[in-house]
Amino acid sequence: MKLKVVGAHQGESRNCRFLCVLLDDVLALDAGSIASGLTLEEQEKVATIFLSHYHFDHTKDVPVIAYNTLSSPTINIYCLPVVKDVMLAHIFNESIWPKLVEIPTPEKPSIVFIEMDHYQSIEVPGGFKVTAYPTIHSVPSIGFYVEKEGRSVFFTSDTGGHMGPIFERIHPDLIVMECTYPNRLEDWAVAFCHLTPDFVRREVEEFRRIQGYVPRILIAHMNPHYEAEIRAELAPLIAELDGLLEVSYEDMEVTI
Ligand SMILES: [Zn+2]
Numbered sequence: 328m329k330l331k332v333v334g335a336h337q338g339e340s341r342n343c344r345f346l347c348v349l350l351d352d353v354l355a356l357d358a359g360s361i362a363s364g365l366t367l368e369e370q371e372k373v374a375t376i377f378l379s380h381y382h383f384d385h386t387k388d389v390p391v392i393a394y395n396t397l398s399s400p401t402i403n404i405y406c407l408p409v410v411k412d413v414m415l416a417h418i419f420n421e422s423i424w425p426k427l428v429e430i431p432t433p434e435k436p437s438i439v440f441i442e443m444d445h446y447q448s449i450e451v452p453g454g455f456k457v458t459a460y461p462t463i464h465s466v467p468s469i470g471f472y473v474e475k476e477g478r479s480v481f482f483t484s485d486t487g488g489h490m491g492p493i494f495e496r497i498h499p500d501l502i503v504m505e506c507t508y509p510n511r512l513e514d515w516a517v518a519f520c521h522l523t524p525d526f527v528r529r530e531v532e533e534f535r536r537i538q539g540y541v542p543r544i545l546i547a548h549m550n551p552h553y554e555a556e557i558r559a560e561l562a563p564l565i566a567e568l569d570g571l572l573e574v575s576y577e578d579m580e581v582t583i
């Protein structure tokens with residue numbers, strides 16, 4: 328499985344993009360930068376998008392790719408029912424943006440939203456099986472466990488952690504784990520349900536306690552204002568884990 332970090336940040340500028348991970352060029356996990364980070368030709372290859380929650384930094388490019396790929400096959404977008412409701416009510420409402428779930432034709436629209444529930448597993452084109460796990464965040468959110476040909480990745484998306492109940496049910500080769508704030512902003516992290524480097528260490532130790540190993544871990548969703556601090560605070564853990572944990576960056580590619 329080829330994994331590309333299209334967007335690795337909780338911020339967007341000339342130098343960074345909102346969160347989006349692409350698997351084998353065809354399956355996207357969150358869509359914060361699925362248009363801004365890909366060429367038009369690359370966008371046309373995307374067949375499926377899984378949305379963890381409706382926050383803007385994870386959904387920003389859904390209306391963009393939907394418009395860019397009007398003449399391409401329908402993109403299936405899987406998400407919680409509440410995410411579908413919010414996207415239809417506030418984005419694809421003929422006011423902010425066209426109702427691209429019915430355009431160019433209701434039979435073959437640019438995109439469709441398909442509801443997904445906690446613990447549901449869905450098989451999608453490209454040979455993937457994707458399972459949704461409920462995560463702790465300030466709004467309803469899910470993490471995704473993606474399996475293909477005996478290899479697997481877990482994508483936490485936004486979360487305040489305490490993922491032990493999930494770690495008991497998965498055996499990933501790689502985890503894409505968020506880390507949004509430095510340790511000194513722990514109050515914000517708790518209030519908004521995000522991780523700090525100290526919380527990442529807690530989650531890694533919990534995973535090791537439950538599963539008896541530590542998988543490769545890519546850190547993502549850094550707030551760009553604090554990235555230098557986050558990197559410095561993660562350095563001891565990176566050293567302890569002998570490089571198993573890395574801070575991801577835009578256009579980073581790994582093979583799982
Ligand atoms: Zn969020």
Ligand SMILES: [Zn+2]
Pocket residue numbers: 337346382384385485548
């Ligand atoms: Zn976010």
